[in-house]
Amino acid sequence: MAPTTPRETDAPALGLRELADALEGTPAERGLRERKKRSRRLALIDAAQELVAEHGLDAVTVEMISAQAGVSPRTFFNYFESKDDAVLGAEDAGLPDDVVGTFVDGGPTGRLLSDVQVLVAALLATADEGHDRVRRAVDLVQQEPRLLQRHMAWLDRHQKRLGEIFEARRAAHPFSTDTELLNLLVLMLLRTSLAAWERAGCTGRAADHLPSAVSQLLDLAAGDVAP
Amino acid sequence: MAPTTPRETDAPALGLRELADALEGTPAERGLRERKKRSRRLALIDAAQELVAEHGLDAVTVEMISAQAGVSPRTFFNYFESKDDAVLGAEDAGLPDDVVGTFVDGGPTGRLLSDVQVLVAALLATADEGHDRVRRAVDLVQQEPRLLQRHMAWLDRHQKRLGEIFEARRAAHPFSTDTELLNLLVLMLLRTSLAAWERAGCTGRAADHLPSAVSQLLDLAAGDVAP
DNA sequence: CGCAAAAATGCATCAACTGCAAAAAGTTGA
DNA sequence: TCAACTTTTTGCAGTTGATGCATTTTTGCG
Numbered sequence: 001m002a003p004t005t006p007r008e009t010d011a012p013a014l015g016l017r018e019l020a021d022a023l024e025g026t027p028a029e030r031g032l033r034e035r036k037k038r039s040r041r042l043a044l045i046d047a048a049q050e051l052v053a054e055h056g057l058d059a060v061t062v063e064m065i066s067a068q069a070g071v072s073p074r075t076f077f078n079y080f081e082s083k084d085d086a087v088l089g090a091e092d093a094g095l096p097d098d099v100v101g102t103f104v105d106g107g108p109t110g111r112l113l114s115d116v117q118v119l120v121a122a123l124l125a126t127a128d129e130g131h132d133r134v135r136r137a138v139d140l141v142q143q144e145p146r147l148l149q150r151h152m153a154w155l156d157r158h159q160k161r162l163g164e165i166f167e168a169r170r171a172a173h174p175f176s177t178d179t180e181l182l183n184l185l186v187l188m189l190l191r192t193s194l195a196a197w198e199r200a201g202c203t204g205r206a207a208d209h210l211p212s213a214v215s216q217l218l219d220l221a222a223g224d225v226a227p
Numbered sequence: 228m229a230p231t232t233p234r235e236t237d238a239p240a241l242g243l244r245e246l247a248d249a250l251e252g253t254p255a256e257r258g259l260r261e262r263k264k265r266s267r268r269l270a271l272i273d274a275a276q277e278l279v280a281e282h283g284l285d286a287v288t289v290e291m292i293s294a295q296a297g298v299s300p301r302t303f304f305n306y307f308e309s310k311d312d313a314v315l316g317a318e319d320a321g322l323p324d325d326v327v328g329t330f331v332d333g334g335p336t337g338r339l340l341s342d343v344q345v346l347v348a349a350l351l352a353t354a355d356e357g358h359d360r361v362r363r364a365v366d367l368v369q370q371e372p373r374l375l376q377r378h379m380a381w382l383d384r385h386q387k388r389l390g391e392i393f394e395a396r397r398a399a400h401p402f403s404t405d406t407e408l409l410n411l412l413v414l415m416l417l418r419t420s421l422a423a424w425e426r427a428g429c430t431g432r433a434a435d436h437l438p439s440a441v442s443q444l445l446d447l448a449a450g451d452v453a454p
Numbered sequence: 455c456g457c458a459a460a461a462a463t464g465c466a467t468c469a470a471c472t473g474c475a476a477a478a479a480g481t482t483g484a
Numbered sequence: 485t486c487a488a489c490t491t492t493t494t495g496c497a498g499t500t501g502a503t504g505c506a507t508t509t510t511t512g513c514g
Binding site: 258260263288289290301304308309310 | 499503
């Protein structure tokens with residue numbers, strides 16, 4: 001019990017509280033409330049994925065999902081905007097700041113495509129964290145094409161941020177590629193990698209299949225320039 | 228015009244005759260019924276686009292749309308699967324058979340990327356037919372991000388067919404690119420071209436902006452191989 | 455005209471989703 | 485421990501999108 005974090009001091013510093021909070025125990029365990037919230041969220045995702053896997057997307061109602069998770073139907077919508085979001089376990093997993101910083105500063109390699117690849121790898125890495133649930137989500141997307149639309153919605157949420165990142169890099173290190181095209185490139189690499197990962201039985205990390213996707217793209221271009 | 232691909236022969240194929248018959252007599256004017264159907268459909272699209280442009284997507288109900296178009300709300304769903312489809316004026320514009328045939332037979336150029344470009348050009352050409360409505364649809368997609376999801380749904384509908392086309396070509400003229408990646412490539416080129424077309428004020432044809440999209444992609448690849 | 459096919463319509467119904475206010479659970483400080 | 489407080493859950497009523505079914509209206513055609 002080393003009192004390194006003085007979080008019981010009452011009066012003193014102004015930022016100490018926030019500092020303590022930041023350093024304190026894993027970001028998910030700061031009180032029963034937070035823990036229950038997280039737990040319920042996961043319970044809802046599990047319930048949704050399980051039921052959909054068994055009965056199909058359209059045959060499952062939010063009422064069933066909430067019942068299985070042991071909460072009221074109304075509570076369901078406190079956690080997710082839509083049924084589909086719950087099935088996908090949609091996290092707003094943001095990009096790590098250091099990765100973004102490096103990219104904006106001209107990226108690790110200085111070659112746009114390679115640097116975008118690093119960006120995508122970072123996105124895939126966050127997906128690896130919730131391995132099981134992501135795997136089930138990817139499986140379900142294969143079976144239920146409607147969910148693919150939500151996948152696009154997920155990109156929408158990040159499109160703004162991605163756009164800003166691309167523009168920021170462009171400012172200091174100009175390139176001619178449309179932001180629009182780059183956004184779609186990210187989606188393409190993401191989906192292709194995830195698809196390959198799933199074909200491989202979801203073993204290892206999804207990012208391992210990223211280089212293959214990129215080289216396919218390069219081959220495609222090379223074959224067109226000098227057949 | 229090297230006739231390496233025997234695709235202009237008349238007699239051989241069995242389904243060709245029926246196809247010709249089906250396409251015969253302007254496809255839209257074979258009786259009052261067909262004409263009315265088409266007219267109502269367009270009226271619904273116009274009503275939907277107009278109302279959404281004015282009030283926003285969420286503030287417009289199918290009841291309003293059908294009222295403005297002068298039909299019953301129930302009839303609306305005889306024409307469209309969803310409100311969003313009506314706003315987008317979603318046509319199931321199929322690819323012309325000759326274009327598909329050429330592509331499957333090794334495509335006009337024999338280079339995969341270039342041939343996909345021709346495929347996309349054909350898709351964009353069908354979009355040019357309903358010039359005004361497509362333009363409004365593109366505009367609305369910019370304003371209402373939710374519609375972008377339906378754009379993805381549109382791809383879904385064609386993804387199966389596209390996949391078959393790619394597989395058919397692959398059988399006789401093997402290539403290593405994933406079908407998944409090619410599907411996304413088509414989407415990328417479509418969206419980038421449409422975006423450029425819209426930035427150019429929707430003048431001329433959307434397909435005119437396709438070469439730029441492709442060359443951007445090539446530049447991206449070239450810059451990565453030999454910086 | 456009169457009959458058959460096709461389309462439009464009315465009606466009942468389900469499910470997704472939202473706002474609101476009351477109740478319950480967690481948190482804080484003395 | 486108790487009592488104010490904040491946050492979250494929950495019930496309820498209501499709107500809207502969407503579908504199935506039966507009925508009526510319209511259209512095509514001899």
